[in-house]
Every structure is written in C-alpha cells, then in structure tokens.
Amino acid sequence: MEPLVRHRGKVARLNRVNVDTDQIIPKQFLKRVERSGFGQFLFYDWRFRPDGSINPEFELNQPQYSGASILVAGANFGCGSSREHAPWALLDYGFRIIIAPSFADIFYNNCFKNGILPIVLSQAEVDDLMEKALAPGYELEVDVERQTVTDGHGWVSTFSVDEFRRNMLLKGLDEIGLTLQYEAAIAEYERKRESLQPVL
Amino acid sequence: MPSSRGNTKMPKTLFEKIWDAHVVTQPDGGPALLYIDLHLVHEVTSPQAFEGLRLTGRSVRRPDRTFATMDHNVPTDNPFDVKDPIAAKQITTLAENCREFGIPLAGLDSPDQGIVHVIGPELGLTLPGKTVVCGDSHTSTHGAFGALAFGIGTSEVEHVLATQCLWQKRPQTLQLDLQGTRAPGVTAKDVILGVIAQHGVSFGTGYVIEFTGPVVRAMSMEERMTLCNMVIEGGARAGLVGPDETTFAYVRGRRYAPADSEFDRYVEAWKALNTDEGATYDRVIQFDVSDLEPQVTWGTNPAMCVGVNGTVPDPSQYDNEVERKAVEQALQYMGLKPGTPIQDIEIHHVFIGSCTNSRIEDLRVAAEVVRDRKVAPGVRALVVPGSKRVKEQAEAEGLHEVFKSAGFEWRESGCSMCLAMNPDTVPAGERCASTSNRNFEGRQGRGARTHLVSPAMAAAAAIAGRFVDVRKLMTSYQTS
Ligand code: SF4
Numbered sequence: 001m002e003p004l005v006r007h008r009g010k011v012a013r014l015n016r017v018n019v020d021t022d023q024i025i026p027k028q029f030l031k032r033v034e035r036s037g038f039g040q041f042l043f044y045d046w047r048f049r050p051d052g053s054i055n056p057e058f059e060l061n062q063p064q065y066s067g068a069s070i071l072v073a074g075a076n077f078g079c080g081s082s083r084e085h086a087p088w089a090l091l092d093y094g095f096r097i098i099i100a101p102s103f104a105d106i107f108y109n110n111c112f113k114n115g116i117l118p119i120v121l122s123q124a125e126v127d128d129l130m131e132k133a134l135a136p137g138y139e140l141e142v143d144v145e146r147q148t149v150t151d152g153h154g155w156v157s158t159f160s161v162d163e164f165r166r167n168m169l170l171k172g173l174d175e176i177g178l179t180l181q182y183e184a185a186i187a188e189y190e191r192k193r194e195s196l197q198p199v200l
Numbered sequence: 201m202p203s204s205r206g207n208t209k210m211p212k213t214l215f216e217k218i219w220d221a222h223v224v225t226q227p228d229g230g231p232a233l234l235y236i237d238l239h240l241v242h243e244v245t246s247p248q249a250f251e252g253l254r255l256t257g258r259s260v261r262r263p264d265r266t267f268a269t270m271d272h273n274v275p276t277d278n279p280f281d282v283k284d285p286i287a288a289k290q291i292t293t294l295a296e297n298c299r300e301f302g303i304p305l306a307g308l309d310s311p312d313q314g315i316v317h318v319i320g321p322e323l324g325l326t327l328p329g330k331t332v333v334c335g336d337s338h339t340s341t342h343g344a345f346g347a348l349a350f351g352i353g354t355s356e357v358e359h360v361l362a363t364q365c366l367w368q369k370r371p372q373t374l375q376l377d378l379q380g381t382r383a384p385g386v387t388a389k390d391v392i393l394g395v396i397a398q399h400g401v402s403f404g405t406g407y408v409i410e411f412t413g414p415v416v417r418a419m420s421m422e423e424r425m426t427l428c429n430m431v432i433e434g435g436a437r438a439g440l441v442g443p444d445e446t447t448f449a450y451v452r453g454r455r456y457a458p459a460d461s462e463f464d465r466y467v468e469a470w471k472a473l474n475t476d477e478g479a480t481y482d483r484v485i486q487f488d489v490s491d492l493e494p495q496v497t498w499g500t501n502p503a504m505c506v507g508v509n510g511t512v513p514d515p516s517q518y519d520n521e522v523e524r525k526a527v528e529q530a531l532q533y534m535g536l537k538p539g540t541p542i543q544d545i546e547i548h549h550v551f552i553g554s555c556t557n558s559r560i561e562d563l564r565v566a567a568e569v570v571r572d573r574k575v576a577p578g579v580r581a582l583v584v585p586g587s588k589r590v591k592e593q594a595e596a597e598g599l600h601e602v603f604k605s606a607g608f609e610w611r612e613s614g615c616s617m618c619l620a621m622n623p624d625t626v627p628a629g630e631r632c633a634s635t636s637n638r639n640f641e642g643r644q645g646r647g648a649r650t651h652l653v654s655p656a657m658a659a660a661a662a663i664a665g666r667f668v669d670v671r672k673l674m675t676s677y678q679t680s
Binding site: 022034054087109176179 | 224225230231233235244245246248251256258259273284286287289290293335336337339349350352353354355356358359362363364365367368401402406435437499522523525526529619620621627630638640641642643646647
C-alpha cells in the first residue's frame with residue numbers, strides 16, 4: 001500500500017446524502033477476481049446513461065472535476081454493502097481523500113485498508129467546501145501527520161483519525177504483517193480457549 | 201467463562217462479555233486484536249483475498265474455523281448453467297481456492313449450499329458467544345443467536361484467513377427495547393422497517409444493537425434473524441439477541457452444534473452470556489410496536505418507509521433542504537407522485553427470498569396467504585428458498601405446490617433477485633415487491649424500483665397486483 005503523508009489535489013463535489021455502495025459500484029461490476037480496474041465503473045449508473053453515453057448532468061462528469069483526487073460528499077457516505085470494490089473503484093478513479101460529515105462503518109474501515117483517507121468534518125465545514133468546490137480548480141491540501149485540511153487561501157480545518165489507522169496510512173503498512181508479529185499471543189489464546197473447553 | 205473469570209464483579213452486557221472473551225491483545229490502548237471463531241466465505245468478496253495470500257506466500261491459519269459457500273452469482277433456475285463467464289469464473293475460483301487452502305465448501309452440488317447467512321445457522325456453525333465474520337454486510341444476521349457477527353471488507357477477509365484475528369475498535373452499545381404487542385399480521389420485517397423509518401439509516405452507526413424486551417423474547421429464531429439481518433440498514437454493523445430456550449431449541453441437534461451429551465453444559469454457559477442486571481448501554485431506544493402496521497418502502501433507502509395504509513410523502517413537507525432533495529430524487533427514481541395511497545401502487549414483480557426472508561417460516565407465512573389464490577395477471581412472482589435444505593423442507597410440507605399452482609416460480613436457492621448479480625433481475629422502470637433488505641437505486645437491476653415488504657405482504661401483493669393490507673386477506677389473522 002502506498003503511504004499517504006501529505007496530499008494536495010483538486011476537489012470534486014457530490015452533494016448527496018446516503019450515497020450507498022451500490023451506487024459507488026453497481027453489483028454487475030463485482031464479478032472480477034482482481035482488485036484493479038474498477039475505476040471505469042465508479043458511479044456507473046450516474047455517470048453513464050442507459051445507452052452507455054456520458055451523462056453530462058452528473059457532477060463528476062463536469063469538465064472542471066476531471067483529475068480530482070479529493071471528493072466532498074454528504075452524510076452517511078458509503079452505506080450499504082461491505083464490498084471493498086467501492087474503495088477500489090474510488091482509488092482507481094483517482095480519489096485518495098474523501099471528506100464528509102459522516103461515513104458508514106464498514107466503508108470507513110475499508111478505506112484505510114486501501115490507502116484512502118476518509119475525513120469527517122462538521123456539516124457546516126462540508127457545506128462550506130461544497131460551495132468552494134463550485135469554483136473550477138479549487139484545491140485542498142491534507143496533512144495526515146498534523147491532521148489538517150487547508151486550501152492555502154485561509155480556509156483551514158482539523159480532523160482526527162485514530163492513531164493506529166493514521167500510522168498504517170503514514171507508513172503504508174501491511175496490516176497482516178503487523179498482526180503476524182503477535183503470532184505467539186494468538187497461539188497462546190487458541191491454546192487457552194481450547195483447553196478451557198471451547199464453550200466460549 | 202469470561203463473566204466469572206473476570207476479577208471484577210462489574211455487571212456486563214452481552215456484547216461486553218463476548219468482546220472481552222475474544223481480545224487476544226490490545227497494545228497501547230489502540231484497537232483490540234479480536235479472535236474470530238467462525239469465518240464464512242462466499243464467491244464475490246473472497247477472490248482478491250486468496251490472491252493476496254498467494255502473492256505473499258501466506259496460508260489459511262484455521263481452515264477448520266472457515267466455511268465457504270456460493271450464493272450471490274448462482275442462477276436459481278439452473279445453478280449448474282452459469283452463462284455469464286465472469287460469474288462462472290468467480291464460482292470456479294472459489295472452488296479452487298477452497299481446495300488449495302483446505303477450506304470446507306458447500307458448493308453447487310452440496311446439499312448444504314445456500315445463502316451464507318441461511319446456512320451458517322442451519323448447520324449449527326453459528327452459536328451463541330461466538331465471533332462470526334463474513335465479507336458481507338448482512339453477517340449481522342447471526343447476531344440473532346447471541347453471537348457477535350459483523351460484515352468485513354475483502355482486505356479483512358484476507359486478514360482473517362491469514363491470522364484468524366481482526367484489529368477492531370470497540371464499538372458502543374445500543375439497547376433497542378421492543379415493547380408492546382404486535383398486531384396480527386405485523387412481522388419482524390415490519391418491526392425493523394418501522395424502527396429504521398423512525399430513526400433513519402444511520403442511527404446505529406458505531407453501535408452494536410442489542411434487542412431486548414417482550415417482543416423479541418416472543419420471536420422465533422427466524423424472526424430474530426430478520427431483525428438482526430437489517431440492523432446494518434440502520435447503520436449498525438451488528439445486532440444481538442440474548443440466547444434463551446428458543447435459541448437452544450433451534451441449535452440442538454444441528455451438525456456442528458455441540459453433541460447431545462455435552463449440550464446441557466453449553467446451555468449453562470450460553471445462559472450466562474445474557475446481559476447482567478445493572479449493566480448499562482451507551483444509548484437506549486424504546487420502540488413500541490403496538491401501533492405498527494405492515495410496512496412498505498416507497499423510496500430508495502430502507503428508512504423511506506410507511507405503513508400500508510399510508511401515502512407517498514410530499515417533499516414540500518420536509519424543512520431540511522438536503523432531505524427534501526433526497527425525497528424528490530427518490531420519488532423521481534421510483535416514479536411515484538406525492539400523496540399516492542400505498543395501496544394504489546401497482547407492481548409487476550414479486551420476490552420472496554434473500555437472507556432476510558427466505559427461511560422455512562417465511563415461506564410458510566407466504567404460502568398461507570397464497571393458498572387457493574392466483575397471482576394477478578401480468579405479475580411475475582418468484583419464490584427462492586434460502587438454502588437447499590429450506591427448499592427440501594418446504595417441498596416436504598407441500599409449500600412448493602401451493603406456490604406453483606398459484607402461478608409462482610419455484611426456484612433453487614441463492615441470493616437471486618436481492619441483487620442484480622445473477623440472471624434474476626427487475627427490468628428498468630418496473631416495480632417489485634421484495635422481501636429483501638435494500639431498495640437502493642439499481643439494487644435489483646438498473647432502473648428497477650424496489651419496495652421492501654414482509655413475505656406475507658409480498659404474497660398479498662402478488663395476488664392483488666398492487667399493495668394491499670395483508671390482514672384483509674388472511675382469515676386466520678382476522679379471527680386471531
Ligand atoms: S441475499 Fe442479498 S443481502 Fe443477503 S447475502 Fe445475498 S445478496 Fe447479500
């Protein structure tokens with residue numbers, strides 16, 4: 001996983017609440033057995049019309065948002081299924097940061113496993129960014145270490161991410177590798193459980 | 201037993217007892233390394249995880265605590281005729297992965313095959329006090345047994361395969377106390393839809409929900425599974441019901457359940473799992489079911505829901521602009537006008553199935569409504585049992601004949617029309633009364649319009665060709 005320490009990028013807005021993972025990546029695209037190549041299907045039913053042509057009304061299709069790497073969205077982003085194809089698609093499309101007033105639990109967690117940082121800001125701050133992101137070329141800079149977001153023109157905010165996850169992001173750590181360092185503790189736990197008779 | 205092993209006498213909730221018993225280590229006050237007792241695997245969210253193991257030369261730590269099946273992609277008219285080459289690839293990939301890593305698999309030809317959340321309980325894999333995970337958000341279903349069960353992403357699937365553990369931040373607890381008496385014809389599905397309609401699609405975010413109160417105590421295991429299945433639609437990763445005699449009676453004698461000779465010893469331990477007198481939750485919600493009607497969703501998330509005698513809402517009644525816009529968008533997608541009575545909405549498809557409502561009891565209730573009646577002209581109606589065993593049982597009871605003679609299609613087990621990943625889909629612009637759990641845009645097919653209901657309500661809709669209050673159709677309900 002690529003470490004994420006500091007990131008500057010163009011901001012796209014998706015002013016909708018409760019965006020579910022079925023929307024982020026419709027299920028007909030879940031059938032691949034690889035992790036890559038999902039970006040082309042991101043928000044498929046919104047980005048494309050039924051005949052396959054581009055839907056110019058959908059926010060992300062507006063030319064000013066092409067190449068954006070920071071997404072600002074409404075509350076409860078990523079609700080629904082546990083499919084990790086959702087963060088894979090966002091990442092593959094180019095997003096590394098998602099800012100929203102709240103996220104669904106499983107999605108939030110899945111983001112970190114893929115080097116995407118979900119940032120929770122207040123509703124007022126998100127509303128503010130929604131406004132600002134209307135201007136073409138609006139950019140933000142995110143500092144993962146100091147947990148700040150700024151646009152370099154006076155707009156500054158802070159966020160918090162628990163230390164464990166922040167550390168994984170900063171170092172781009174392989175979580176399984178980390179866990180395997182606790183192999184002795186796991187083995188000990190298993191021994192204890194099984195000798196106690198495995199009721200619990 | 202953790203409750204007596206702990207050196208303090210602090211009263212604990214069911215959740216706390218299970219959690220505490222599974223913490224392997226918790227370095228520096230960070231997340232806990234939680235031990236996983238049961239890992240269920242299916243074909244859609246696992247291939248990248250196994251690939252990850254291969255790339256890093258890792259193996260599966262406990263194949264004996266892992267169990268796989270195929271459900272999402274399976275064609276329910278003929279499971280062996282997978283026409284979509286990519287679906288076929290996922291199915292064969294799972295079979296190969298299970299062979300390579302020594303994982304037991306209920307494959308397409310196994311009598312154990314079925315929807316992952318139906319077969320776990322059915323086989324006695326799901327037991328009180330266990331931690332259960334699966335790469336699927338409806339893993340919450342298993343919480344009905346007093347197991348801590350939650351959905352995970354594919355990276356975590358790989359992590360559990362390799363280590364049998366997960367790093368987890370301790371969630372908060374929410375007590376959902378169900379009080380009152382359900383009116384006849386009001387099912388567990390209506391209760392959970394009613395709760396979500398009132399509290400929204402994210403009230404449970406960050407919480408494990410424990411259902412308490414006389415309503416849940418009186419519920420069967422099937423009903424409790426329906427409740428817990430849908431807590432994720434309220435944002436909670438896990439739901440719990442304290443184990444009791446209903447639980448033990450369901451579990452006893454199942455293949456992977458403790459043998460009869462030791463069963464009583466287990467029951468004693470399971471009873472002690474229940475929340476102690478005086479234990480507290482981070483949040484408490486009281487919900488009275490007494491006035492609840494059978495529910496029907498009108499929009500594009502499960503909270504957009506109203507009683508069957510209600511009407512489609514008017515966006516102009518919402519003060520909050522974002523909410524108003526969401527309702528407008530939903531009505532546009534659903535092709536509905538504000539103020540339309542729910543019972544005027546005509547449907548073209550009926551789906552009775554999914555991990556929410558495809559168990560034997562669901563099929564019995566639906567069959568009771570359908571018996572000696574006919575599916576309305578122009579309606580396509582499907583019954584898809586949740587597992588091969590459910591199908592067998594239903595056939596032994598003659599339910600398939602009831603459905604078939606009414607004009608329903610009687611299918612093989614699988615996820616089917618719950619999500620458009622197999623040939624069972626709803627065409628764009630058409631309306632489906634569905635017993636599944638999600639009515640998101642496109643869930644049953646691009647442009648498909650899903651209305652979530654109970655099995656009884658779906659059956660009634662099939663007969664009437666529109667939504668009706670099932671209570672008017674059921675003589676047994678009228679007299680009881
Ligand atoms: S029936 Fe539906 S919700 Fe349940 S596991 Fe299958 S696809 Fe998921």
